Amino acid sequence: MTPDIFNREFQSIAGQLRSYLLRITASVHDAEDMVHDTYLRAVDKLGTFRGESSLKTWLFTIASNLAKDNLRAQKRWVENVTDIAKAAAHSNPAFFEEAMQIASTSPQAQFEVKEHIAFCFTCISKSLPLEQQLCVFLKEVYEFKVSEITTILDTTEAMVKYYLHTGRSKMIQVFDGRCALINKEGVCHQCSELNGVFNPKQNTQQELVKIDLVKEAETGNKERLFDLRLQILKELDPFDSKAAHLQLHHLEHNRQVMEKYIIETPV
């Protein structure tokens, strides 16, 4: 592959790489650094690329290795991350001041419940063991086949299936217990609450029922509801969406809160 062709191909995949790395790390800074490092490593090793896998698989392999190196030593987040981050936000007036400032000045700060659903998925996914989190995103959002994920993560097909199944099952369990969009007893109403804050003139209930995940909630089909949640992620680029600036600001807040929390909280 010539450098020109590679550069063109890389540009077409870079957006997916960037969103994947953001969702894995929850850090804009780390994700952008890793996209850059993925490019440099790929250029350096371009002579070894024999086309045995697609270029996309090869680049995701490099990016996943960088992410694993970066995250391996870090503790995982907790399932109730949104509760902890919410409490921290309420005790930090600067957070809402910054958010309102972004909301009033940025063209990418039109709060949407759907975007918050995707944001919430990213946060909760960080409570999974790393391999489970990587597999769930690679298969369910970036649509790699199991056989391609074995290459990306350098593991067996059986273990990819194990990570996928356990990761999916765990997240379904967490959302089923917490998310008020699908469970009337759910403890987390954060997307509705924030919609009230950022879109005070909207009728939040009317907005919610436009979302397939909410429309189908009463079916109680947990697998289907999880797939609908994933569909929202597939359709959104967290760097280039209507509420990107608002959600990235919120994500950075949650990351800082979680990093402090997991250091201060004994296992």
Add this chain to the structure above:
Amino acid sequence: MSKTLIAGSCKATTQRSLFSRTTSVSIDIDADPSVIWALLTNTSDYPRWNTTVVSIDGKIALGEKINLRSTLDPKRTYKLKIKEWEPNKKLVWGDAMGQRVFTLSNGQPGNVTFTMTEKIGGPLFPLFAKMIPPFNASFEQFATSLKQEAETIMSAR
């Protein structure tokens, strides 16, 4: 993924003597041994797939200690030590009263025999033997849950 236990898919047996009691169950599982091993050694995930376990805290690795609560006696926490740990083949945990041995034999994908045996006993065993509930039903449930979960995982595309 619904869970329907397959009744009669395995049968536990118990042998008794004056100073000990041994319960054992075996089941064939159509799965890669690494998947069965991962299920057996991931403590936090047990309650999701295994209906006999209330909780297990701790890490399953050689020399480590775990706290197990079982549906047989949910109020009691068993403090157990991992005594043997041979990936994809054998796991042993126990305390002073007894030990549970898990083995995976044949070891070929799609052709694994899972066996779980627990022996409890000692000089004082006759004094408390009647207070220990029978294990057979729980062992059958454990083995069937494991088979179902491992085979569900392997059937994914």
